[in-house]
Amino acid sequence: MAERYEDSYLYRLRHSAAHLLAQAVTELYPGAKLSIGPPIENGFYYDIEFPEPLREEDLPALEAKMKELAKLDQRIERSEVSREDARALILDSSIPCMGSEVAEYKLQLLDAVPEGEKISFYNQQRTDREGVQHRFLDLCRGPHVDSTKEIKAFKLMSIAGAYWRGDVKNKQLTRIYGTAFETKEELEAHLEMIEEAKRRDHRILGRELGLFMFSPRVGVGLPLWLPKGAQLRMTMIDFLNKEQMRRGYLPVVTPHLGNAKLWDVSGHTIAYKDKMFPFMVDDEKETFILKPMNCPFHIEIYRSSLRSYRDLPVRLAEMGTVYRYEQSGEVAGIMRARGFTQDDAHLFVRPDQLVEEFTLVVDLIQAVLSKLGLQNFRARVGTKDPNSDKYIGHDENWELATNAIFEACQAKGLDYEVSPGDAAFYGPKLDIVIKDALGRDWQMGTVQVDYNLPERFELEYIGEDSKPHRPIMIHRAPFGSLERMIGLLTEQYAGAFPFWLSPVQIAILPIADRHNEKAHELFVRLRDEFGYRCEVDDRRETLGKKIRDNQMQKVPYMLILGDKDIEAGTVGVRSREEGDLGAMSLEELVKSTVS
RNA sequence: GCCUCAGUAGCUCAGCGGUAGAGCACUUCAUUGGUAAUGAAGAGGUCACGGGUUCGAUUCCCGUCUGAGGCUCCA
Numbered sequence: 001m002a003e004r005y006e007d008s009y010l011y012r013l014r015h016s017a018a019h020l021l022a023q024a025v026t027e028l029y030p031g032a033k034l035s036i037g038p039p040i041e042n043g044f045y046y047d048i049e050f051p052e053p054l055r056e057e058d059l060p061a062l063e064a065k066m067k068e069l070a071k072l073d074q075r076i077e078r079s080e081v082s083r084e085d086a087r088a089l090i091l092d093s094s095i096p097c098m099g100s101e102v103a104e105y106k107l108q109l110l111d112a113v114p115e116g117e118k119i120s121f122y123n124q125q126r127t128d129r130e131g132v133q134h135r136f137l138d139l140c141r142g143p144h145v146d147s148t149k150e151i152k153a154f155k156l157m158s159i160a161g162a163y164w165r166g167d168v169k170n171k172q173l174t175r176i177y178g179t180a181f182e183t184k185e186e187l188e189a190h191l192e193m194i195e196e197a198k199r200r201d202h203r204i205l206g207r208e209l210g211l212f213m214f215s216p217r218v219g220v221g222l223p224l225w226l227p228k229g230a231q232l233r234m235t236m237i238d239f240l241n242k243e244q245m246r247r248g249y250l251p252v253v254t255p256h257l258g259n260a261k262l263w264d265v266s267g268h269t270i271a272y273k274d275k276m277f278p279f280m281v282d283d284e285k286e287t288f289i290l291k292p293m294n295c296p297f298h299i300e301i302y303r304s305s306l307r308s309y310r311d312l313p314v315r316l317a318e319m320g321t322v323y324r325y326e327q328s329g330e331v332a333g334i335m336r337a338r339g340f341t342q343d344d345a346h347l348f349v350r351p352d353q354l355v356e357e358f359t360l361v362v363d364l365i366q367a368v369l370s371k372l373g374l375q376n377f378r379a380r381v382g383t384k385d386p387n388s389d390k391y392i393g394h395d396e397n398w399e400l401a402t403n404a405i406f407e408a409c410q411a412k413g414l415d416y417e418v419s420p421g422d423a424a425f426y427g428p429k430l431d432i433v434i435k436d437a438l439g440r441d442w443q444m445g446t447v448q449v450d451y452n453l454p455e456r457f458e459l460e461y462i463g464e465d466s467k468p469h470r471p472i473m474i475h476r477a478p479f480g481s482l483e484r485m486i487g488l489l490t491e492q493y494a495g496a497f498p499f500w501l502s503p504v505q506i507a508i509l510p511i512a513d514r515h516n517e518k519a520h521e522l523f524v525r526l527r528d529e530f531g532y533r534c535e536v537d538d539r540r541e542t543l544g545k546k547i548r549d550n551q552m553q554k555v556p557y558m559l560i561l562g563d564k565d566i567e568a569g570t571v572g573v574r575s576r577e578e579g580d581l582g583a584m585s586l587e588e589l590v591k592s593t594v595s
Numbered sequence: 596g597c598c599u600c601a602g603u604a605g606c607u608c609a610g611c612g613g614u615a616g617a618g619c620a621c622u623u624c625a626u627u628g629g630u631a632a633u634g635a636a637g638a639g640g641u642c643a644c645g646g647g648u649u650c651g652a653u654u655c656c657c658g659u660c661u662g663a664g665g666c667u668c669c670a
Binding site: 053054056057158159162163166167173174175177203207208214216220274275322328329330332336337340342431442443444445446479483484485509513541542544547548550551552562564565572579 | 630632662665669
C-alpha cells in the first residue's frame, strides 16, 4: 500500500519550507503577524498579516532570503511545553517573531488546541558568519525535516487574499503560496507540468477551436456558443437523451422566467436570494424572476394532473438553462458562468422506490462518465452541517434521505467520501468531483434527495389505499452542467475529442481547384449516407497548409483528394493520431477506419 | 464581494514621457500544389474607459470596467 502523503518526507519538507518562508518574512517585515502555514497538495502556504500590503514583486527578495536562511543549516527541533509556557513563549518579545504585537493569531490558535492535547513548538536557529543571530520559533504540531539545509528545491508561486479561519467576517490575510520538492529536477518537472496545463486551458482551446466566446458587450459570465461548440453541445445532449429515454425519462420544456411567488413557496427567494438576478416587476405588480433552478416548473407539471401510485416514478427531464448571479470574483470562464444549462431532471418517487430510483441514477451517471472517458472522479456525499441553520426540513427526513444515498452507492459499488456541510439547503446530495488540468476540483454530476419541496408544494399521489400520499423528489444532473462538462472535457482531451464528440469528424482536402467539385460530392455522400459531420477545406492553399490547419483544429480524419484518387476511386486518409494511412476506398474507410 | 496581478491590431506579444511595431489571421496578386506553414504587396489600433500630473501621456498617478490566480460561495 502506498504511503499517505501526510506521512511522507515530502509533506514534512513542505511544512518546513512554510516555516522557512515565515522566518524570512519575520526578518524582512518586522511586525508581520503569522497565522498558519500548512503543506497542501502541491506545495505549501503561509497566511500572514503584513503591516504594509505585500506585492508580487516582493517575492523574489523573500525567496532569496529563504535560500540564505536554508543554507545556514539550522537544526529544526521540537519541544513540548505546557499551555502556560506556550503562552509565555508566544508573548516573549525577546524571541524574534514573538511578542504581544504579533501574537494575535498564534494566541487564538493556542486557545483552539483541545484540552489534553500536546502543545509543541518547533525551533530553528543559527548564528551566521557575520555573527548575526537568526531564529524562528513557531507553535506547530509538526512534524518537520531535521535541518533547513534539506530545503533546496522550492519556489514562491503567488500571493492571494485569504480570510482568517476561512470566514468572510474576519480580516483578510495575505497568503503566500509556494511549492517545494526533494530535488531541483522534480521542481522543474512540476513547473513544466503547470505550463503544459496552461496550454490546454479550456478558455484558450475554446477560442482556438471555435467552441465559445465571451463578449463584454453581452455581459459577465454569459457565454456565446459558436457553431462548433454548439455542435458539441448537441452531440452531448443527443447522447444523454437516448440514455434517458431508455430509462423512462419524459422530456419537458419550461420557460426561462416565471412568477416569483413560485419561488417563495420553494424557499429560493429567501435561501437563494443573493444568487438570483434582480427581480422584474411588471405593470400589474407581479414579480418575475430569471430561474436559478428548474425544480418549481417541473413541480407544476407534476401537479397538473392527479397522480396514482401506479404512475410513479415520474421522471421529467429538461436541458434547463438557469441564471445565477455569481459574485464577480467567482465567475470562471465556462466552468462557472452566470447563465448555464443543466442536464436536469426531477424524479417523483414513492418512499418504497427511493433507493431503487437513486440506484438507477447512480447507474446512469456511471454510464455517462464511462462514455465520456472520465475515469478519475471522486464521489462525495454532502450531508447536513449540524451547526448551520441554512437548511430546511425535518431531521428524520434528512436522515432517511442520507441513508438512501449511502445504500444506493453501496449497491453500485461506488466508493464515496462524506462531506458534512456540502448538502443543498433542501436535502443531502451525491456529487461527482473531477479535477481539471491544473488539479483544481470541480463539482460535476449531482443527485439530490428532497423531502422538502414536495411538502412545500403539497405534492400528492393517490396510494393503493385510495388516500393521498406524499412523493419524494430526486433532483439529478449527470453532467452537472453542459458548460462545465464541455470545459472539463476540452482540457481532458486537450481539444482532441473522441470521434463521436468531435464537432467536425472528417475534413475533406481537395489538392487543387479542379478537385473541389468531387470533394463536395464526397462531402454530401458522407453526410447524407453515413451521417458524418464533415467539412470541405477548399481554400486556395497548399495541401501542407490545409493539413497543418486541420491538425491544429484536432479534426480526427482528413481525406485528401487529388488526381490520383479521383482516377482510382479512392481517397488519401490521414488520421489525427496516426498520420498518413494511405489511399483507400470509401467503403474501406467507413468499415474499418472511421470510429 | 475581498486580496494580488494584468489590459497595446481579430489572436500571441514587443515598446514605454515626444501621438505606435512584429508574427499569425485578414484582403489583393502570382503560384494549382500529394501528407504539419508557397511568395509578394496591402489593409487593420481614440495603446480598455474616465479624470489628474506635464509644454506634451499609450507610457507616471487616481478611479471605473474587464480578465487571471486565490479566499468566501457554487453546477
